[in-house]
Amino acid sequence: MAVHVQDYLRMHKMPHIWCPGCGTGIALGAVVRAIHNVGYSRDEVIVITGIGCSARTNAIIDFNTFQTTHGRALSFATGFKLTRPEMKVVVITGDGDGAGIGGNHLIHTCRRNIDITTILINNSIYGMTGGQYSPLTPRGSYATTAPYGTVEPSFDICKLAEGAGATYVGRATAYHVTLLEQLVTKALKHEGFSLVEAITQCPIGYGRRNKMKSPTEMLKWQREHAVNVKAAAGMSPEQLEGKFLIGEFVNKTAPEYTKLYQKLIEDAQSKGAK
Amino acid sequence: MAKYIIEVRKNWCKSCGICIDFCPKGVLGFDTEGKAAVLDLESCTGCMMCEYRCPDYAIKVEGSESNEAAS
Numbered sequence: 001m002a003v004h005v006q007d008y009l010r011m012h013k014m015p016h017i018w019c020p021g022c023g024t025g026i027a028l029g030a031v032v033r034a035i036h037n038v039g040y041s042r043d044e045v046i047v048i049t050g051i052g053c054s055a056r057t058n059a060i061i062d063f064n065t066f067q068t069t070h071g072r073a074l075s076f077a078t079g080f081k082l083t084r085p086e087m088k089v090v091v092i093t094g095d096g097d098g099a100g101i102g103g104n105h106l107i108h109t110c111r112r113n114i115d116i117t118t119i120l121i122n123n124s125i126y127g128m129t130g131g132q133y134s135p136l137t138p139r140g141s142y143a144t145t146a147p148y149g150t151v152e153p154s155f156d157i158c159k160l161a162e163g164a165g166a167t168y169v170g171r172a173t174a175y176h177v178t179l180l181e182q183l184v185t186k187a188l189k190h191e192g193f194s195l196v197e198a199i200t201q202c203p204i205g206y207g208r209r210n211k212m213k214s215p216t217e218m219l220k221w222q223r224e225h226a227v228n229v230k231a232a233a234g235m236s237p238e239q240l241e242g243k244f245l246i247g248e249f250v251n252k253t254a255p256e257y258t259k260l261y262q263k264l265i266e267d268a269q270s271k272g273a274k
Numbered sequence: 275m276a277k278y279i280i281e282v283r284k285n286w287c288k289s290c291g292i293c294i295d296f297c298p299k300g301v302l303g304f305d306t307e308g309k310a311a312v313l314d315l316e317s318c319t320g321c322m323m324c325e326y327r328c329p330d331y332a333i334k335v336e337g338s339e340s341n342e343a344a345s
Contacts, residue, residue: 025329
């Protein structure tokens with residue numbers, strides 16, 4: 001059946017509060033279609049967010065939703081999943097919320113391989129809190145806290161998630177919106193911790209300070225700088241200079257946390273109290 | 275007769291122009307108020323990219339097979 005994001009919206013919350021041309025809405029649209037693709041009813045899905053532009057996603061979508069504290073969406077999600085393992089838990093976070101404020105929670109959630117699907121919307125900036133640079137802001141970019149350009153290198157959050165133990169990792173962009181939908185669909189079906197990074201445009205908080213004024217310009221930048229990991233295999237380091245990879249990076253199986261925990265409880269109960 | 279129906283919710287549209295700039299067939303343009311508008315429905319191929327890339331969910335394309343296949 002055909003799906004439109006409009007069918008999943010809380011209509012009284014529309015139009016939403018994001019700036020004109022913001023990529024967060026594009027990423028959220030792909031997530032909603034992916035949930036629809038997998039065939040979950042809206043009652044078996046909970047979407048948990050933290051703080052920031054990414055966190056406003058769950059104000060407008062009509063699933064079970066829960067907005068938590070800054071960076072702590074994955075911690076609340078871990079507690080929720082352990083209590084209600086039959087629910088499909090989706091976390092939507094951002095580069096500031098998920099990689100900065102909540103970076104520590106992210107690595108430990110990856111390590112546990114708990115069955116949570118995380119979409120990290122990377123707009124290269126702390127948008128809602130005032131345009132500060134984040135751990136994913138590219139080196140040399142301008143931000144309110146880096147008026148002469150940031151000197152810090154940025155994380156590759158997909159490599160970080162892989163290193164920390166995530167069992168499904170992928171990346172797409174707002175421009176590559178159908179790839180994003182495909183990756184999130186696979187991430188939802190995956191048992192274990194999955195992370196999909198969505199590179200999006202922030203024309204107001206980031207673009208205006210970094211010589212990319214229009215959302216169209218920023219989407220074209222994504223088109224021109226993204227290389228699919230399959231195509232990259234046949235390219236030289238010179239050809240890949242200044243580019244970033246998109247596609248599926250990790251897809252492996254490992255014991256899942258809530259199942260291990262349930263088994264631990266059953267084993268302990270069968271032995272009886274000491 | 276056009277194969278597809280494109281609905282634009284003008285009160286949700288924030289005039290970013292993404293739908294217009296990335297439509298491969300030039301179906302969309304701005305109206306006099308600066309909102310997205312359907313200018314050439316006959317050329318629409320139902321690729322859905324305007325709906326999928328609209329950050330404001332202001333566009334709905336009905337009758338597209340690519341949307342059926344994806345879901």
